[in-house]
Amino acid sequence: MSDQQVNTLERKPVILIIVTLVVILIGSVVTALLPFFMEGMEVKIDTVRPYTALELEGRDLYMREGCNNCHTQTVRPLRDEVLRYGEFSKSGEFAYDHPFLWGSKRTGPDLARIGGKYPDSWHVQHMVDPRSIVPQSNMPSYAFMADRPLDGSTIQSKMEALRTVGVPYTDEEIAAAPATLTGKTEMDAIIAYLQVLGTMINKAPVETVTDSTAVADSTAAPADSAAVTPAEAR
Numbered sequence: 001m002s003d004q005q006v007n008t009l010e011r012k013p014v015i016l017i018i019v020t021l022v023v024i025l026i027g028s029v030v031t032a033l034l035p036f037f038m039e040g041m042e043v044k045i046d047t048v049r050p051y052t053a054l055e056l057e058g059r060d061l062y063m064r065e066g067c068n069n070c071h072t073q074t075v076r077p078l079r080d081e082v083l084r085y086g087e088f089s090k091s092g093e094f095a096y097d098h099p100f101l102w103g104s105k106r107t108g109p110d111l112a113r114i115g116g117k118y119p120d121s122w123h124v125q126h127m128v129d130p131r132s133i134v135p136q137s138n139m140p141s142y143a144f145m146a147d148r149p150l151d152g153s154t155i156q157s158k159m160e161a162l163r164t165v166g167v168p169y170t171d172e173e174i175a176a177a178p179a180t181l182t183g184k185t186e187m188d189a190i191i192a193y194l195q196v197l198g199t200m201i202n203k204a205p206v207e208t209v210t211d212s213t214a215v216a217d218s219t220a221a222p223a224d225s226a227a228v229t230p231a232e233a234r
């Protein structure tokens with residue numbers, strides 16, 4: 001472009017705006033949109049499975065009650081977070097979360113690795129009366145959930161809807177779903193959900209140094225890479 005042409009473009013504000021927008025658009029498509037369609041951007045974790053019907057209902061109750069307004073579900077790869085909550089979150093762990101519930105506010109602690117941390121009975125007690133466990137807690141009581149039977153009437157359509165966005169539920173699983181919910185309460189469902197959170201990855205094994213050469217072995221894989229099994233290229 002000659003100086004003459006540049007000057008002409010700069011003197012025409014409307015055309016300049018349009019040309020600028022087109023350039024930004026091209027930039028956005030290349031840097032933000034294209035990666036959505038590139039294989040290898042998502043690391044698939046073989047041990048991550050879709051939620052069971054009961055866990056799925058629990059997840060919906062978690063959203064209904066707005067637990068995500070006070071709790072996050074993502075452990076950042078920062079030293080203090082990993083020490084407090086455990087293994088940091090991997091993108092592949094959220095493959096079947098529609099929508100994901102990472103949250104952005106931690107009035108209460110992160111729940112991404114809550115599964116298996118306490119027995120079910122602890123959760124019942126805590127949900128019924130949080131202050132009986134943590135006196136200064138400002139978490140509301142959810143005692144009513146123990147008395148409310150779970151409404152399983154929409155579970156099949158929920159699973160079918162999730163299947164259209166890529167969650168691999170089989171026809172058999174969908175057919176069997178309502179039966180697995182009979183007799184359950186809302187409390188059963190939300191606790192089933194809490195207990196599965198963060199448990200679908202193989203956590204890094206505790207490192208035990210057996211001989212002095214192991215320490216010096218600079219080729220040893222870092223602990224975090226052992227936790228994820230990237231699937232072979234799909």
Ligand code: HEC
Nearest residue numbers: 062065066067070107108109114130134137138139140142
């Ligand atoms: C007003 C904010 C608030 C809301 C809403 C809330 N919580 Fe909490 N939650 C807290 C606080 C604060 C704590 C830490 C004190 C305690 O254990 O009670 C906590 C603790 C917890 C813990 C224990 C975490 C740990 O590692 O010890 C669990 C589990 C939990 N909440 C689940 C839930 C669920 C499920 C819901 C929705 C039904 C919910 N919370 C809604 C504030 C909240």
